[in-house]
Amino acid sequence: MPDQKITDLTLRRPDDWHLHLRDGAMLQAVLPETTRHFARAIIMPNLVPPVVTGDQARAYRDRILAARPEGSDFVPLMTLYLTEETDPDDVAAAHAAGLIAAVKLYPAGATTNSASGVQDFDKVRPVLDRMAEIGLPLCVHGEVTDSSIDIFDREATFIDRILKPMRKKNPDLRIVMEHVTTQDAVDYVRDTAKNLAATITTHHLIINRNHILAGGIKPHFYCLPVAKRETHRIALVQAAVSGDKRFFLGTDSAPHTDAGKLQACGCAGIFTAPNTMSCLAEVFEAAGALRQLEAFTSLNGPAFYRMAPNEGTIRLVKGDPVSYPAQIDTADGPVTVFDPGFPLHWRVT
């Protein structure tokens, strides 16, 4: 039942624990959409070429800082893109210098710009061992790349084939399963006592696979991992609104130009930065759980990353439907904003 009485909600400033900002003109255009509401974000390193070394992370961080809107105190939390050549000493030095908050594991070929990712997981053992020693989290795109596995099963199969053995060999490694999409992943995280958490995106709380495929193909709802059937979406909502500290927001806001998405082989990624907080308020309200929104967006993430929650607050007020642009303009072309398919009544003031 909806929280009928709550129409005004003050939360600690939220953070986004999984964000794509890209670079150059796209960075300039999309960054203000995040800094408007979010204090910090874990910045994904899948640029072309990827952010692999500490020096590259420093340079990318400086480009983000330079692109911040006037007066913004937004803090980018940088990550390194794990490759089979990654040097454990470079990772440890970047961590010690306060430059990075995590390392990102992409199975090679799993998603956008993942070609330089990991094929042979034994080759990255020394890096993972060092990360466990120093307490540096590993963020994981959890899908197998085996083409014989059905795309809707790739997350569940990843848990059995890769994640469980990896955690057995290295139980001290702190892992975030990024953008979980299945009941299987929710159960696995819930059944694990420590060193494992998961981010959940805005869009996976709202769409299921029918949104992509029924009544005509909808490229703007296509992302990876691909949205699953409704039972899985419901499991994600239950995890998000539960208050369980192991689940927190990572929007996976992933801008691609419309030209990149609307073609015979369109890019994976959904751009949710502009309306995420309004969307989430609707989802939590419908679940009768508005009071758990702050844990999901502002408390659980910092707790896992061993950071203090933000000091400031944001205020959400319910009223007439909020309008937001259908697209934002970038020098590379328009980028379509996620359309949740229902009116958004919650405005961030």
Ligand SMILES: NC(=O)N[C@@H](CC(=O)O)C(=O)O
């Ligand atoms: N989620 C997506 O569909 N796309 C992301 C990559 C990723 O997070 O897997 C992107 O970089 O576009």
Ligand SMILES: [Zn+2]
């Ligand atoms: Zn991913």
Ligand SMILES: [Zn+2]
């Ligand atoms: Zn992503």
